[in-house]
Amino acid sequence: MEPGDETRNADRIAITRLLHRYCAMLDTMELELVGELFTDDCLVVYGPVERMQASGAAQLAGSLRRLWRFERTSHHLSNVELDFDGPDAARGRSYVLAWHQQPDGASRTLYAEYDDRFVRTPAGWRIAERRQLTHGSDIPWDLPLAAAERRPAPEE
Amino acid sequence: MEPGDETRNADRIAITRLLHRYCAMLDTMELELVGELFTDDCLVVYGPVERMQASGAAQLAGSLRRLWRFERTSHHLSNVELDFDGPDAARGRSYVLAWHQQPDGASRTLYAEYDDRFVRTPAGWRIAERRQLTHGSDIPWDLPLAAAERRPAPEE
């Protein structure tokens, strides 16, 4: 942290770049990049069942191969909020709009948020823990995802 | 404003956080947070008729209860531009893609921009005035919204 840089802009830029590179990695399917984005012992949870969770970068890269079932994807990241827990740790919340094209040409879009924990390693910032919380999708998803909480409507 | 910080990054981060927290508040329906995001005497205009406008945080929280008619929402904020009018005032323009899921499961998406005025209060930055200008929606909206201006095509 540079003197006078209480907003920690260099760290914000580096962590936001991680978030964007994850999206680009999925959209190009260059899954060997997982090791540059996640810690070796990362925990990534997309859904409540074991096959929707990954422990470690190697297992994560393997599980993301499920995205080959789509012709194309486009992961649009926004609403990035970062908070620091000391010089080498941070938490983040961001939104993703994930467009997918099926082999039959039809579109399927997922609306979700990433709840992340980041750590600074000797090689730079990495995602240590990611939980995807889903807001919904335009057609029901074909895999079991974890839902974000929404307060139920009050009794009238 | 810190010496040398002519970009006012701390203020930019704080105001952008307001924009994101508004989206999160709607998506979780924690409407009691309105008072942390808006000034007590805020003016919020979603459309040209009185019931699409709110004066004051209390009235705004009440009017946003109309979002209970949806099962879920996801408000994706982007294109954030901020300009400062002195140390304690700012103006902002941002885009929102607001996905809504109806009780029958169907999706309805709104594309709009927020035209905002912010003030710094003793408790931090707040939205003092918000005007939502709508670009359009995938199916006609069920409430009267204010349209953003688009230049008509020239006569050929």
Add this chain to the structure above:
Amino acid sequence: MEPGDETRNADRIAITRLLHRYCAMLDTMELELVGELFTDDCLVVYGPVERMQASGAAQLAGSLRRLWRFERTSHHLSNVELDFDGPDAARGRSYVLAWHQQPDGASRTLYAEYDDRFVRTPAGWRIAERRQLTHGSDIPWDLPLAAAERRPAPEE
């Protein structure tokens, strides 16, 4: 570049503003703003055929008139990544979700990325080169666009 500002935040803000103003220009169709956003000798490539490319700001403004065929548009920009090549040059990558409304009221959405080169001119930062690489669209596009690369699925 100010001493101690190794993140070049003022330049990042200025270049990001260019990206946002391009979106706003299309959505309002104020095409006379092209000259404030692009260099006079810019190169802009939307697709592999000549009519989807423009050399110079004047030709670009003329070619963007094709967007009059839509009733409305909304260009949502995200995933902005910038890298500097010296004090007066930069490269950028960003994602765009471009919603279009046809005259019959139907929606058509394009998912793409912008691959840009920026230069600082005496009048400020400008886009010198833009290549749009398309991820896909919900219905097949009516003009020939350049596709972003995606690695083919491995042979099993």
